[in-house]
Amino acid sequence: MATVLDPAGAPAADERPPARRTKSTTPGGRRRHLPPLLAISPFYVLFAVFGAFPIVFSVYLSFQDWDGIGDMRFVGLQQYGWLLRDSVFWHSVLNTFEIWFLSTVPMLFLALVLAFLLHSQVRFTGAYRVAYFIPNVTSMVAMTVVFGSVFAQAGLANAVLRAIGVDGIGWLSSEWGIKSSVSLMIIWRWVGYNALIFLAGLQAIPTEHFEAARVDGANSRQTLFRVVLPQLRPVVLFAAVTSTINGLQIFTESQVLFQSTDTGTTGGPGQEGMTIVLYLWQKAFKEHQFGYGAAMGWVLFAIIAIFTIINWRLVSGSDDDRRPGLAGLLRRKGARDGR
Amino acid sequence: MAADDRTTSSAHLAIGSGSRLSRIGVRATLLFGVLVSLFPFYWLVVLASGTTQDIYRYPPKLLPGPHLLDNMGRVLDTVDFFGSLFNTVVVAVLGTVLVLFFDSLAAFAFAKYEFPAKKFLFGMLLVTYMIPAQLSLVPQFVTMAEFGWAGSLKALIIPSAANAFGIFWMRQYAQNSLPDELLDAGRIDGAGFFRLYWTVAVPLFRPALAFLGIFTFIGLWNDYIWPLVVMIDPDRVTLQVALANLNVLYNTDYSLVMAGALMSVIPLILVFLIGARHFLRDLAAGAMKM
Numbered sequence: 309m310a311t312v313l314d315p316a317g318a319p320a321a322d323e324r325p326p327a328r329r330t331k332s333t334t335p336g337g338r339r340r341h342l343p344p345l346l347a348i349s350p351f352y353v354l355f356a357v358f359g360a361f362p363i364v365f366s367v368y369l370s371f372q373d374w375d376g377i378g379d380m381r382f383v384g385l386q387q388y389g390w391l392l393r394d395s396v397f398w399h400s401v402l403n404t405f406e407i408w409f410l411s412t413v414p415m416l417f418l419a420l421v422l423a424f425l426l427h428s429q430v431r432f433t434g435a436y437r438v439a440y441f442i443p444n445v446t447s448m449v450a451m452t453v454v455f456g457s458v459f460a461q462a463g464l465a466n467a468v469l470r471a472i473g474v475d476g477i478g479w480l481s482s483e484w485g486i487k488s489s490v491s492l493m494i495i496w497r498w499v500g501y502n503a504l505i506f507l508a509g510l511q512a513i514p515t516e517h518f519e520a521a522r523v524d525g526a527n528s529r530q531t532l533f534r535v536v537l538p539q540l541r542p543v544v545l546f547a548a549v550t551s552t553i554n555g556l557q558i559f560t561e562s563q564v565l566f567q568s569t570d571t572g573t574t575g576g577p578g579q580e581g582m583t584i585v586l587y588l589w590q591k592a593f594k595e596h597q598f599g600y601g602a603a604m605g606w607v608l609f610a611i612i613a614i615f616t617i618i619n620w621r622l623v624s625g626s627d628d629d630r631r632p633g634l635a636g637l638l639r640r641k642g643a644r645d646g647r
Numbered sequence: 648m649a650a651d652d653r654t655t656s657s658a659h660l661a662i663g664s665g666s667r668l669s670r671i672g673v674r675a676t677l678l679f680g681v682l683v684s685l686f687p688f689y690w691l692v693v694l695a696s697g698t699t700q701d702i703y704r705y706p707p708k709l710l711p712g713p714h715l716l717d718n719m720g721r722v723l724d725t726v727d728f729f730g731s732l733f734n735t736v737v738v739a740v741l742g743t744v745l746v747l748f749f750d751s752l753a754a755f756a757f758a759k760y761e762f763p764a765k766k767f768l769f770g771m772l773l774v775t776y777m778i779p780a781q782l783s784l785v786p787q788f789v790t791m792a793e794f795g796w797a798g799s800l801k802a803l804i805i806p807s808a809a810n811a812f813g814i815f816w817m818r819q820y821a822q823n824s825l826p827d828e829l830l831d832a833g834r835i836d837g838a839g840f841f842r843l844y845w846t847v848a849v850p851l852f853r854p855a856l857a858f859l860g861i862f863t864f865i866g867l868w869n870d871y872i873w874p875l876v877v878m879i880d881p882d883r884v885t886l887q888v889a890l891a892n893l894n895v896l897y898n899t900d901y902s903l904v905m906a907g908a909l910m911s912v913i914p915l916i917l918v919f920l921i922g923a924r925h926f927l928r929d930l931a932a933g934a935m936k937m
Contacts, residue, residue, distance in 0.1 A: 341761075341762040341763060343756075343760075343839065343840030343841060344756035344757075344762045344840065345756075345762050345763075347752045347753055347755065347756040347840070347841075347844070348752075348753040348756050348757065348768065348814075350749040350752075350753070350808065350809045351749060351750075351753055351772065351809040351810070351811070351814060352768070352771075354805070354806065354808060354809050355775055357790075357806075358787060358790065358805070358806035359775060359778070359783065359806075361786075361790065362783040362786035362787040362789075362790050363778065363782065363783050363786065365786040365789070365790070366782065366783060366785060366786035369785065369786055369789070376789070376792075422677070422680055425673050425676055425677050426677065428673055429673060429674070434927075436677060436681065437923075437927045438920070438923045438927065439680075439681040439684050439685060440680065440681070440684055441919075441923070441927060442684060442685065442688070442916070442919065443684055443687075445865050445869075445915065445916075445919045446688075446869075446912055446915060446916065447868070447869050447871075447886075447887055447890070447908075447911055447912055447915065448869060448871060449871055449887045449890050449891050449894075449911070450691070450890060450908035450909075450911050450912045451687055451908075451912075453890065453894050453904055453905070453908045454687050454690060454691045454694070454905070454908060455687065456894075457690075457702065457901060457905070458687075458690065462702075462703050462705070463702075464690065464707055467705060467706060467707045470705075471706065496683070496684075496687070499680075500680075500684060504927065504930060505930075508930070553779065557779060557780075557781055559781075559871075559872055560871050560872070563891075564891055564894060567891065567894070567895050568895065585781050585872070588781065588784065588785075589784070589872065589875075589876070592784070592785045592788075593788070593876055598785055598789065601784070601785040602785045602786060605781060605782045605783070605784060605785060608779070608782065609778075609779060609782045612779055
């Protein structure tokens, strides 16, 4: 999960005068640097061992054919060649994008609507926030199990449909049923989260702006499109980028819904629920093709990078002064799921 | 869909001139949202307290049944629930404590001290953010296997014991809530770096630590893909993996699986509800400053 956190709204490090200048020219001064360097070292040591090294190693690994136990065999770029010709991989890419689109667009729209409603509401706001945020903090595995039963052939979703005289849908057996089920789970999980982020953005808009709009005779539609939405753009950008990053890494929903004892997982009937990360996991850890898994990790990385940039461009538009700097974007990308 | 109209009218309301009717509409919509948010939890309780036959009944039973305790008891007989609960608690608690300690220590140094290559090191910290976890899933597992840590709780705790997000966030907080005068006063009294950190900084960091703590705890508790990959011994897994296994092996016994799911969700919901006020306020406060 990612989150927006900048509690202090502090300027970037380079704009800020140093809190305390120590003279590093004298020998005694130099030794004074030791405690702060020691203090920051755990992160860099851990990152070197568990972050940087594995990444460098994965480049090497992606050029090898290796089952994790026997000898590695150098195959050069062949893993990437196989990957590009692997129809299941391309299917998983397409599925991931379809699910991402089906979930992100309605989710951001609904979140915006909810945020506006919450903003106009004065009573019980605390209770609403808790209620809307709870889906986001609960275990995805447990909730996927619940949704799995709701979307089962004889489950609640079809019972409701039949009660209103509509035929049941193959939620977990048909192509669009599978994609809709996974998307609905994602929407349920993230709508409230994004609504709270948008709400905070709305609350940050100074009331004078609304008054100015009113004095100028703007109606509510003009106020919404000319005053509110432009000011919300950085927040919407943040939500769009994080939703893309999260959306391209969908795993748990598909894995838990369609896992079975005999086949491992195939992403459900017709592999319509197979996502990129699910395929990566299956190839590397179920079929022990570590080189292939490493290569897929890099392709996923490239896809995420490209889409993050596109997303960023799209939402931030063409006027450069509105675009937050890289540091600004980075500091808004939380790391709850990241290691 | 009428939602577009609603957006407009709520913006109208937001600037303070809504009619009584649209106010009722706003409340009804918000309440409907709450019901949708909470319904899966209610349904979890219904399924976990009924029998497996109830689930296939048409029309479905919409009220909780009397079998909750039986079903929970069967979970305890079927899987080592307390074993995996223990693993999860150890990982979440130890992991959170380490993150709070290392992140706040580093944040204190970054916020209040000068040292060589500080800008470069902080920039590097931000760049590490950009790397998606899945990229290093395979090599990280191989690293763990080489260390002999695969299957051990160390593999879940140590790699995430300090993170860029927490350091960045705590540093922002430290810059604004920790007055230099206070540190100078401490220095006059002869306190060194670590003493100042522990006696001056940590007490003032408390609200920020509370948020980071809940945030980290929830993340560690819910993590699924990494424990799934690295906890190679099926008898020694975390709650999330145990629940997924229960779902695969007993998926015809719905009420058993649902009771397990309920038991895995309850502790976390309690943690969230206890800390929710602080948590959500900080989340919103952070976004407002963007």
